[in-house]
Amino acid sequence: MKKIVSYLCFFFFLFFCSCNFVLAKENDTITVYFFHGDGCPHCASESEFLKSISNQYDNLEIVRYEVWNDAENAELLEQVKDVFDFNRNGVPFTVIGTTVFSGYSDAASSRIERAIQYYQEHEYLDVVQLVVDGGDISSLEIEDHFGEEEAKSDEQVTISVPFFDQVNLKNLSLSTAAVLIGLFDGFNPCAMWVLLFLLSVLVGMKDRKRMWCLGLTFLLTSAFVYMLIMLSWVQVVVSVTTSILLRNLVAVIAIVGGLINLKGFIQSKSKDGGCSVVDSKKRKDVFARIKKFAHEKNFLLSLIGVVALAISVNLIELACSAGLPLVFSQLLAINQVTGLSAFYYTLIYILFFLFDDLIIFFIAMFTMKVTGISTRYSKYSHLIGGILMILIGLLLLFKPEWLMFS
Amino acid sequence: MRVVKINAVWCSGCLVMNRLWKKVIQKYPMETIELDYDMDEEEVSKYAPGDVLPVLIFFEGDQEIFRVVGEKKEKELFSIVEGLVD
Numbered sequence: 499m500k501k502i503v504s505y506l507c508f509f510f511f512l513f514f515c516s517c518n519f520v521l522a523k524e525n526d527t528i529t530v531y532f533f534h535g536d537g538c539p540h541c542a543s544e545s546e547f548l549k550s551i552s553n554q555y556d557n558l559e560i561v562r563y564e565v566w567n568d569a570e571n572a573e574l575l576e577q578v579k580d581v582f583d584f585n586r587n588g589v590p591f592t593v594i595g596t597t598v599f600s601g602y603s604d605a606a607s608s609r610i611e612r613a614i615q616y617y618q619e620h621e622y623l624d625v626v627q628l629v630v631d632g633g634d635i636s637s638l639e640i641e642d643h644f645g646e647e648e649a650k651s652d653e654q655v656t657i658s659v660p661f662f663d664q665v666n667l668k669n670l671s672l673s674t675a676a677v678l679i680g681l682f683d684g685f686n687p688c689a690m691w692v693l694l695f696l697l698s699v700l701v702g703m704k705d706r707k708r709m710w711c712l713g714l715t716f717l718l719t720s721a722f723v724y725m726l727i728m729l730s731w732v733q734v735v736v737s738v739t740t741s742i743l744l745r746n747l748v749a750v751i752a753i754v755g756g757l758i759n760l761k762g763f764i765q766s767k768s769k770d771g772g773c774s775v776v777d778s779k780k781r782k783d784v785f786a787r788i789k790k791f792a793h794e795k796n797f798l799l800s801l802i803g804v805v806a807l808a809i810s811v812n813l814i815e816l817a818c819s820a821g822l823p824l825v826f827s828q829l830l831a832i833n834q835v836t837g838l839s840a841f842y843y844t845l846i847y848i849l850f851f852l853f854d855d856l857i858i859f860f861i862a863m864f865t866m867k868v869t870g871i872s873t874r875y876s877k878y879s880h881l882i883g884g885i886l887m888i889l890i891g892l893l894l895l896f897k898p899e900w901l902m903f904s
Numbered sequence: 905m906r907v908v909k910i911n912a913v914w915c916s917g918c919l920v921m922n923r924l925w926k927k928v929i930q931k932y933p934m935e936t937i938e939l940d941y942d943m944d945e946e947e948v949s950k951y952a953p954g955d956v957l958p959v960l961i962f963f964e965g966d967q968e969i970f971r972v973v974g975e976k977k978e979k980e981l982f983s984i985v986e987g988l989v990d
């Protein structure tokens with residue numbers, strides 16, 4: 499009997515000890531504390547995001563504190579920041595268990611969701627609740643176990659490569675995506691016919707110096723226009739407050755574009771492979787322009803003509819190939835890659851996008867013969883590009899965190 | 905046998921087929937009339953080439969006997985020509 503009583507006492511002792519902590523598993527509720535300010539655009543985005551995920555988890559509770567117009571809430575925020583020894587100002591500021599999130603982005607939304615999932619399965623200390631209750635928090639050791647796990651998984655994707663020291667595989671994933679998507683986009687024959695037109699006229703002139711200048715100007719201007727459009731899109735997505743809506747919109751465009759590509763591939767299987775005749779008026783107009791500036795005696799006017807042609811052709815043909823560059827720009831945006839890094843990845847994309855054009859150009863330069871790449875490649879680029887677009891579209895919709903490489 | 909071959913300078917499939925055709929006529933010499941879709945518009949329209957290039961039209965005298973539309977693989981093109989020559 500004595501033994502049973504002592505066991506019971508020990509059990510109750512453990513039970514009361516554990517009651518000092520607010521355990522998620524016991525009250526079965528995960529609370530997300532969201533400190534925000536009215537009129538703050540990133541707060542509005544996060545609010546929208548939290549609203550969208552609140553229905554996905556039965557045990558998720560969102561507690562909102564407006565801090566710009568409510569002095570008490572602002573005071574609470576300061577207390578919470580003190581507990582976490584967090585010195586930076588600004589909202590949104592989000593707390594889940596012992597994990598804090600300052601600011602908001604697509605990448606942060608993914609981390610918040612991962613933290614919610616983490617705390618579904620792990621014990622957590624509800625720090626904000628303790629602060630609100632006025633409990634003694636000075637003796638608590640606050641450790642962000644979720645943050646530690648995330649840091650570990652980041653370390654695991656770093657490998658040592660001779661000459662390059664440490665290489666982060668997550669960054670490599672973004673480079674691989676740039677290479678693959680750029681390459682498949684490049685085999686899209688949308689603008690190829692103009693390059694062939696141009697080369698056939700230039701080769702006929704037998705003036706190598708002029709060929710090099712005009713051909714390279716055409717390719718570089720095309721690359722520049724493409725890059726400008728892609729970087730602008732990254733900037734738009736990063737700065738727009740309703741980025742989730744935009745992401746979903748791009749996802750739908752990617753899926754629809756992918757399906758169109760697959761349809762193109764299926765149709766091409768039953769059709770005769772070869773070149774579809776482009777709109778007669780457009781073709782004649784482009785041909786006349788190329789001939790005019792190629793034979794222009796004033797070299798500067800020739801260059802201006804090539805630049806104008808490259809800009810107009812790429813803008814018009816963008817509708818034909820917008821899917822893949824749009825998807826890649828979205829990938830950069832959700833990985834928060836902006837500025838010089840965005841320029842670097844877009845440059846890789848463009849280099850591989852121009853890969854087939856460059857091959858044809860250099861062969862023409864050195865052999866004075868215009869060569870064509872089999873239309874079969876563009877057929878299969880429809881298939882692989884289509885699958886790639888559908889896959890990325892679905893991931894953007896349902897598992898965007900899988901696309902967050904860095 | 906006479907062949908009318910309709911190409912275009914902007915058509916990469918035509919350029920690929922040009923290379924193949926050179927190999928074909930080395931083995932099976934035949935008269936080839938080259939027409940450009942844009943430069944020889946009037947002449948081309950007589951053959952109603954359709955909207956896929958290149959087009960190879962095989963004639964026996966004035967009679968069209970076969971038409972190859974689009975880009976073909978080397979083996980396929982040789983097999984077509986062999987069938988027509990035999």
